[in-house]
Each structure stands twice: as structure tokens, then as C-alpha cells.
Amino acid sequence: MAPLRVSILGTGLSLQAFHYPLITALPGKFVLHSVLERTPRGKAQEVAGNDIKVVTTIDEVVNDKDVDVVVISTPNNTHFPYAKAALNAGKHVMVEKPVTPTVEEAEELAALAKSKGLVFCVYQNRRWDADFLTLQKLIKDGKLGPIHEFNSRFDRYRPLPAGHVAAGWKELPGNHNEAIYNLGSHIIDQAITLFGVPDRVFNRNIDQRGIGLDEAFEMTLYYPPSAGSKTPLTVNLGASILSSVPEQLRYLVKGANGSYLKFGLDPQEPFLRGGKTVADEGYGIEPESAWGSVSTFADGKWATEKLKTENGWYPAIYESLYDAVEAKDPSRLAVKPEQAIWTMKIIELGNQSSKEGRIIDVKK
Template sequence: MASTKQFNVGIIGYGLSAKVFHIPFIALTKTLVLHSIVQRSPAPTNSAPDDYPALAAHHTSAAPMLADPAVDVVIISTPPDTHFALARDALSAGKHVLVEKPFVPTSAEADELAALARSRRLVLCVYQNRRWDSDFLTVQQLVREDTLGRIVEFETHFDRLRLEKPTTWKGRLGMQQGGGVVYDLGTHLLDQVFVLFGMPTSVSAKLVNQREGRLVTGEGEDEQPDSLSAVLSYARTGLLVYVRAAVASAEREQMRYWVRGTRGSYHKSGLDPQEDMLRAGGKATDVGFGREGEERFGRVCVVGEEGKVEERVWPTAEAETYLRFYELFAEAVGSGREEDVPVPATQAAQVLRIIEAIRESARSGGMLLLSKIQRYVSQVKQGSRSS
């Protein structure tokens, strides 16, 4: 039976993530109550105290919030180089924790936080909201129902025309700190691939700075690739997964998915509309929220009678919306059970292992077996314990 107890939520960070992806959904989740916000430097045009004057508390640092026994849940929506320390401190203070993606820079850090949460019997969740994108739910349905037959190639894109370098942490942090395209957009793409197909056998990848016109080896701490091209291989089924993100893609309709199977294929352009709707002030409870019009539907080609290929419009699944993530997260907080967490830290750690393989492949210029990354992570952990 679902818990009816209400839990007080504190948010660390007051940027776009907190304002668009978290606070509106806390307000729509019955068992969660926004209690307090940490904003380091409120300004006249960007002030949590002005926007939410009725909250129990406002802080300019995390320590007072973490020391407050009234706070049950902490949401971390700060730049990724701060995530590990804040999550560790919040768990140590006895709080359930939700961390924005990218989770942490390394799988070893993810494993450490997961173990800490388990030892304290606390919920630790990663905000991978795009598991609830309507187009991804459509792809899941096609794969689950075997509409396309055995999947032989899966292509997933996050391409844009963004030739100006961001002025936020996305343009400041290097990969060592959880910055760069592979941690930002790549995390979304790789998380979806992981949900669909699990861990690959091997990875081959190139990291590129398309804005500057050069390959990125990943050897320098400040390296900031803005584009990614990777091939993930699955030895057991022969599946090849192509993961691509670019900032120099001049298209009227950006490709999102191209899925090919033994009995058919699916092609989809454009992004799930939820983020744009939220940025425009929409709410998940609005009529039509997250739904696409027919002009944005994908296309399915199937092999019909006598081997003839037939194409048809394929309606995008009705979005469960990002509210479903919050409902599941609240249920996990209520139960306190790790198995109820919608995106557990252990899964985020596996995605980080894929990222580490991508980085190593880009550095070495060759294909990397995932087993090598697993051994490397194990060696790092053993070295840390013995030091």
C-alpha cells in the first residue's frame, strides 16, 4: 500500500533544473512538500526567497539544510562537479537524495554513494527524466511487442544547431568534472540504450569539438567535447547501437531514432515536447501536455505479404509524462526500498561505465571491451581501500 505520509523536500540549487523540472512536479506530488531552497547568491531578477516567500527556510549554503531534522528529502540540482560531495553529505545526514544528471563523474563514485545509501537504508535516485519521453516509450513498446522483429541496428541522436559555446557549467567543466557532451546529452542517450538492451560488449567512439573543428582525445582535464559518435556492440545478438550528438547539425527536422529490425524499421524526428512545454510555463496536468500532433509522428516500415515493404504513420505513445517519475520517486521514499527507486544509482553506475569506455576508446583510438573497464574500476577501488 502506498504511503500517505508527507515528506519535506529541500532543493540545493536554484537554476533552470530546479525551476522547470523539480519544483513544479513536487507541487503536483501529493506526498512531497517543498520545504526549503539553497540558493548561494539570490539576485533581484533571480531570487528563490522572492519567488517562494512562504517556505519554511531559505539558505545560502547546504550545511544548514542538511542539519535541519525537518528535511526528509534533498534534491541536488547544482553543477555535476559538486554532486558527489553534496550527495555523500546528504546521505550521511540521513536524507533521501535525488541527484540531477549527470550523476557523478565516475562509476567508482556512483558505487560509493550507492553503498552508502544502502548502508543507511536511504533512497538514492538519479533524475533520468527522459525514460518518460513519449518517443522513447514508443520505442520501448515496439521492441517489447516485437513489431520490428529482432533489432539489428539502433540509432539514437541528440543533434542541434548550437554553434555558440554555453556560458553555464556546460561550457565550463571538463570531462574530469562531469562536463562535456558525453555527460550532458550523452547520459540521456546512453541511459535509454541501457534500459532497452543492457550493457554492451564493446565500445568504439570519437569525441569531437565541432565548434573548434578538432578531435578530443580526453587526455586533458579541461577537455570539453561538444559532439559524440559512438558504436556499442552486443556480441550475443549482433546488435549495433549508434549513439550520436552534435552541435553543427543544420536540419529542419533533427533525427531522433532510426531502429531497424528483421521485420521492419522505425524512423522518428524531433524531440519529446515536454521540456518545451514546461519552459513555456505549462504543467503536467494541462490537457494535452506531452502529446504530439500527427505531423510529428514517426514512420514504421514493415515487411508485409510476399516480402513487400509497407510504410505507415506510427502514433507516438501517450506520454506518462515526467510526473510519473516523481510519483515513482515519492513511492520509493515512502517505502524506503531500493527496488522501488525509478532510476537507482546502481543503474547510473553502469551507464557511467559505458561513458568511461567511450572516453578510453576516444583516447586510445580503438575499440574497448567493457570487461576492461570493469577490471579498471575494480583496480581503482582496491587501490583506494589499500591507501
């Protein structure tokens, strides 16, 4: 099969640090056809080169017979209309997380794609974070024993500077851009990938900086005991924008036999943001100084050792997309629409929980 011709909607960080580098890393499978830049500022050509085709409207994309795949990396409130237009035009679609602002919209898009035999994928790249791949392997190996507590965080420290002015749509209320959508969609997806759909949800959304936007959330997912355990599994997820510590916690996972402790975020995004490519030496490799540690208790003593981090590989999500399109089999997607819908359901239940101040049962 010839390489799939891709049109990317949007010229923000995702173009530079995610989609353009990953597409160009797989030249036998994808080729960049065009970039949608609604307000021409030269950003598309700055990132993708002067020869790239630049368009300014969604109609130019969906009406172009040469476009096979539409990648949507525009503001969250545009995901649904843009994805619907692309699917109706017979294009395969990859959409940034959160898939849509609402569960109802996500379900409509999934049904539309299925009815047309098209591939509809959500860009949950952090399933291929180096530390998440490491954690998956560690849990599967059983070294920690049955897991009873899982803590996953995406914290930052960004106090408001004097005279602060909102920096674009991500800091403006009304765009479904609260932390539970933008960061929660990553770590909720990871939790569901590891443990499935929870039984109950409790959550608090927090406007930490007082700008009218909930830039933090603290969520607890409740599960029955893991296999081989009598202790219910508790999953704590959170994101803070005012986490005033020099080193941010990423994971703290506790099992019957030991624990895993990890600080810091995956290295792939800063690597690509710095202008390097997937082909450059060091991509996806975490330095030893950033490795997490495993602690186990035996014979009355604690033993702690560093655990080498697996190599991260964001191109995997595009490889999965290509395989599904080539085989004409959407079930081959690594990130399936049904999974993205469940992430949105947990987000909506989390919003309800925060509003009502109570634990919400999950209807499966």
C-alpha cells in the same frame, strides 16, 4: 505517510522545467520545503513563489531536521560532495544526471545509501519521454522483428555567434560537462534500459566549435544478436551541436521485419519551460505532426504508417521515489543506483576509447 519535504539544490533550468513542476504535480506525496540558491538573485522565489524558504549553503539543508529528500541539480562537479553530505545527514537523495563525475564516486554513494537504508535515485527523466515509451512498446510488441541496428541521437544546431562568450559552467572546460556526460548519460541510459550492458564500446569525443570542450560524441555499442536473430546488434549513439539540418533525427531503429523513424524531441521540457504545468491540457501529448513512422516489407512491397506517440509522463520518476521511501525498499526505484553506475562505466570507457582510438571490451 505524510508528503515528503523536499529541498532542491540549484536554481537553473532544472528547477523551473523539471523538479518544481513535478513536485507540485504530486501534492499528496511531496511538498517543497526550500531551495538552495548559493548566490541570491531572486530566482528561487521567481520560480517557486515568494513564500518559499531560500538558503545559501548546503549545511543549512543537511542540518535541517524537517528536510526528508534532497534533490541535487547543481553543476556536475558538486554532485558527489552534496549527495554524500545529504546521505550522511540521513536524507534521501535524488541527483541529476550524470550521477557523479566518476564511477568510483557513484559506487561510494550507492554503498553509503545502502548502509544507511536510504533511497538514492538518479534523475533519468528521459525514460519517460513520449517517444521512448513508444519505442519500448514497439520493440516489445515485436512488429519490427529482432532488432539489429539502433540509432539514437540528441542533436542541435548552435553555431558560435560573433564575439561568443561562454554562457556559464556548461560551456567551460573542467566541469565534467562534455556532451558524453550531459547528453550521453540520457541516451546511454536508454540503450542500457532497452538492451542491457554491451560487450564492447567505441567512441569519439569531438570539440566541434573549437572552444576547448567536447560538445559532441559518436559512440557505438556492440551486442550479441537479439533473440531470434543471427545478426549482432549495433547501437549507435551520438550528439552534435552543429547538426545543420532543419529537422533533427531522434531514432532510427531497424529490425528483421521493418524500421521505426522518429524526428524531434519530447514535448514535456518545452511545455514546462513555457510556464505551463503538468495539470495543464496537452502536457506530455505529442501532436500528430511529430509522430514517428513504422515501415514494414511484405509481399515485395514497403508499407509506411504513422505511429501514434504514447503520452510522456515525467512525474513517474518522483512517483517511483515516493514508493521506494514509503515502502522503505530502494529496490522499488525505477532508476536504480546500479543502473546509473553502469551508465557512468560506459561513459568512462567511451572516454578511454576516444583517447586511445580503439574498441574497448566491457568487463561485466
